[in-house]
Amino acid sequence: MSGYAEGRLEPLGIRLPAASSPAARYANYVIVNGLMYVSGKGPPGEPKGKLGERYTTEQGYAYARLTGVEVLAVLRDALGSLDKVKRVVKVQGFVNATPDYEEHHKVLNGFSDLMLDVFGDKGSHARSVFGAVSLRDQLPIIVDSIFQVEE
Template identity: 75%
Template sequence: MINGTIEEKLKSLGIVLPNVSDPAGKYANFVIVNGLMFVSGKGPSGHPKGKLGNEYTTAQGYDFARNTGIEIIAVLKDALGSLDKVKRVVKAQGFVNAEPSFEEHHKVLNGFSDLMLEVFGDKGSHARSVFGAVSVRDNLPIIVDSIFEVEV
């Protein structure tokens, strides 16, 4: 980063990284292959339960997606030691737990995307896709699966 480290950027944004959560099943939090770090699906801290369009609004979903991004950044920091080793956010897939008529999945995942741009600048621009899900693990409102290019 030109004007300081990514950790300094987080501090200026008032973001404190949580402890890394354990995987919810028999898989790794991340895998690194050929400079790409695949982060397993993460959800928001506090384990809120419910669907967008029923229990939660689009604005609340945006906040959940942003919080999920913070959870993912914590995995990156834990794995790499320094967030300055993140060369680029490559791809994000959001799985939004939503009632059938909900149509603002893209606005929910913007919470993740906006955070990546705030934290990583131009390196935070990424490809993405978002899906409505009839259900997700633990009835979380969103799960985000992500890929980063990293320095190994």
């Protein structure tokens, strides 16, 4: 029987993909003293472009949510179950945006809302979001995150 987080996926219509591989020479994640640091992930399909130019805030929100699904896939791959996540600790988002774009926080809500949907109260987290002049592969968003986990 699955616990809370694993049991939330189907009602949310989420099928986790295989965990994506790192884009360069680094680990997908590192676990130290019960904290799991997940390397920066972007949305699947490698969309290219900036918020405020090619994409709307609503599209950015959807990309951030899809990025969250990528992170969930890494968590399950590493831990065997999302139910081993004790808490989402910190989320940091980088939004590829035009200089006049001002809704970075609304874009990253796509990721944050997914963490709350999947983990309930354990999904509440500290957060930072930054506008970026460019991101790898011209992705619209990259998110790195920290989780407290059962080892």
